[in-house]
Amino acid sequence: MIYMRVLVPQLVIALAVCVGAHMLLVQGPARRLADEQVQLARLKAKLSELRGSRESLPARIRLLERVRERAEEVESQSQMVATQGPLFAAINEIADECDVILEQLEPIRADVPADQQPRPGDAGAGYHMTVVATYANLARFTDALTHDLGFARIESCQIIPAHARGPGAVVCVIKTRHFAFDASPMPAPVEGGGA
Secondary structure, three states, X not given: OHHHHHHHHHHHHHHHHHHHXXXXXXXXXXXXXXXXXXXXXXXXXXXXXXXXXXXXXXHHHHHHHHHHHHHHHHHHHHHHHHHOHHHHHHHHHHHHHOOOEEEEEEEEOOOOOHHHOOOOOOEEEEEEEEEEEEHHHHHHHHHHHHHOOOEEEEXXXXXXXXXXXXXXXXXXXEEEEEEEOOOOOOOOOOOOOOO
C-alpha cells in the first residue's frame, strides 16, 4: 500500500516530464524548420512577382540583396551537415559546454524527405546518442542541439531516471535529424522552348 502511494506520484511526475519534453523538443524545432522554408518560399515568390512587373530597378536590387543574404544564411547553417565531421565535433562541444556526459554518439541515415522536393545539394544527417545529465543540463543541451546546429530537430527523446549516477541524474536517449539545403540560385526557365 505504501509502495503504491510512492509509485503513483512518481509515475505522474515522469509522465508530465515526458509530455513537456515532447512539446519542447519535437514540436518547436519542426515548426522552426517549416517557418524557415515558408520564409524562403515567400522571398522566391516575391522575386518571381518582380520579374514580371514593371517595378523600379532599385526595388528589384533590394529584393535580390535580401534573397542573396537569406541564401547565404541557409548555406552557412547547412555547411556542418553536408560534411558531418564538423557536426560530430559540434555536438561533442555542446555536450561539454552543457556539462552533459555523451556516452554514445552514432551517425544514422537521415535523408531529406522526398515530399520536400530535394535539390541535388540538399542533405540530411542523423545521430543516435545516449547522454547522462541533470534535467537542467539536459534541457540546455537539447535546446542547443535544435538552435545552434542549423536546421535540426529532435525526433525522439527518452528520459530515464538514473539516481545511481548522482542526485537528479537522468539517462537520455536522443535521436536527431539535421538538414542541409541547397540555396544556390535555380536556373531561370527557358522561354520559347528551344534553339
